[in-house]
Amino acid sequence: MGKYKFETTEHELFRKSFRKFLEVEAEVQYDQWEIDHLIPLEFWRKLGDMGYLCSQVEEQYGGLDLDFSFGLIIQEELERIGSSLIGIGLHNDIVVPYIESYGTVAQKSRWLPKCVTGETITAIAMTEPGTGSDLANIQTTAIRDGDHYIVNGQKTFITNGIHTNLVVVAVKTNPHAEKKHRGVSLLVIEGGTPGFTKGRKLEKVGMHAQDTAELYFDDCRVPIENLLGEEGKGFTYMMEKLQQERLIVAIAAQTAAEDMLSLTIDYVKSRKAFGKQISEFQNTQFKIAEMATKIELGKSFLESLIEQHIASNDVVTKVSMAKYWITENARDLSAQCMQLHGGYGYMEEYKIARRYRDIPVMSIYAGTNEVMKMIIAKNLGL
Template identity: 75%
Template sequence: MGKYRFEEDEHVMFRKSLRKFLEKEAVPQYEQWEKDRLIPKSFWKRLGEMGFLCPQVEEQYGGLELDFRYAVIIGEEMERVGASLTGVGLHNDITVPYIEAYGNEEQKQRWLPGCISGDFITAIAMTEPGAGSDLANISTTAVRDGDNYVVNGQKTFITNGINSTHVVVAVKTDTKAESKHRGISLLMIEEGMPGFTKGRKLDKVGLHAQDTSELYFEDCVVPVANLIGEENKGFTYLMEKLQQERLVVAMAAQTASEDMLEMTVDYVKSRQAFGKPISAFQNTQFKLVEIATEVELGHSFLESLIEEHMAGKDIVSKVSMAKYWLTDTAKRISGECMQLHGGYGYMEEYKIARRYRDIPVAAIYAGSNEIMKTIVAKRMGL
């Protein structure tokens, strides 16, 4: 039986085969990737070959037209290997959908096949050194010059930054727009375009195999043909697509929590102290029961939420709740599960150690948890 009530036989089988693939081609390499601070492009190609990249895309562009349940499974299985693989989810479920939803026919033909094959790796660049939560306040500009835009500015904290060949960049096309939200557009800026350079790979607390980096645009020339959707509508596009981004992040956090619970239950059963397994102490039991309960709560909530998302309902409030609660919970769980591992929990060779230093950023990115709360508050009429 599937993990979710909406999983059917084909989903269960899909999950199985993906897990098998990852166990063979990702799990054994993962530690090395962490040391290299990069997932090699060759792995992306393998994912493409196997049909694990953007399977939702329409067949005419090389996709498999699979529904969102497959995205759920891919997201979860990648996360299970280790948190740095979420860059794949970003590509599949966050950036490529901008092309699908707002790209024109020519753009779809130009970009989607490469995204599916793994030849193109995408990123989305909103954040700047001076503007994160307050997205409307970005200062990267794109000035129209004939058939091109001339882009100037800097982005930072960009996931897939080093590997990416195609970056959806939020730019100001109208710096005089009355409301700051109005003047923003999305440009697809490609590796190799003049004036586009990648900055250093950022040194992070965790997510070591994930290449997060700065991007620089200095009089970068981008053809107007790379404008995604209409000019000055970028903010609206971002707000629309951010819902799925938050869902993806929430799902990853839930998977992390499930994984931590499982490994810790195993650990405490086998580790002995004072002549009995650590699992025999009531404190251990109660802590793990509390975590298991939160995992069940998260599961039911997410299950309903995914269903609503697939049914096309407005999930803004609920996905904001899910994003904040599931990431905060996973963060707390990581500390508690590390603790139950004793000294071993602090050693990199134990997966719980990696979980601990990978998870806290989930409370920050994709809209910080504080921003999630302001969104819900507004919708509650507070």
């Protein structure tokens, strides 16, 4: 059977088909994409052509109307190739669901079909130079002027920032709201809108092929029809969607951890020192045993969370636990796996070196792990 208990034959066939697609269209080219610091638009189009973008979208908007379990498979298989493909998961399972949940029929008809084909690449712009996890204190404003909003501000660390042509932007429509979070709204801003410009592509420690950028809004006039949901409800919408976003990060970290362990087991079996395989040394065996145990614990925890999430249960506390624990475990594993690779682990030609660079940011984005602990503590009544 498949990786999870809830996987059916249909899931297995879907995974097999997608993995085969990625082996041809991504795995061979991935190293070059890392060098180029960009994933080509052509790859997005191919994903769309094959039905691997936004598979959960209703058929009337061009999607396959599949549940989250299929999106999970897509996310895992992308991560198995490399963390720089995370922008595709963000498009599929983080940004587009905002439009699905809070958009009007007219908005969904206008935006979703091209999100499915890959003609439109989405981003979500929350973080600002002075505001990270503290979303109630964003400074980007959207002031009503007749049938438009005038948007001014700056966003940073935006995944898909270079390629994006449709951005869900967190703005302050009421900067003077007594309770700051009630002044936050979500606006959908399209590429080419006057006053909307992109800054430089940011150079990161890892995830080199993933385009990350700064976005600027200078007297950017956005039609009121682009308001997503109700004015003043943006903070609530973001809180509602963060459960899935953080679950996706945990899934990515778990997949990366499993991949790193597999790479390391293969390596220690093939490498010799002092006349025998590295895998025969007790220290190596103990390290592998410890890592395998933690990975199995993470997998079991995640499986139960995924089932509850698909059933639309509120698992915010447990998802916060998973996001914090699994990402930190993956980060620890990356260092241990590199150590077991010896000097070769520090060489660019070995995948473990890339993993070592890519993993740490998982503890930071989608809410830092310190914020995860704050949520856990609060929900435990502390």
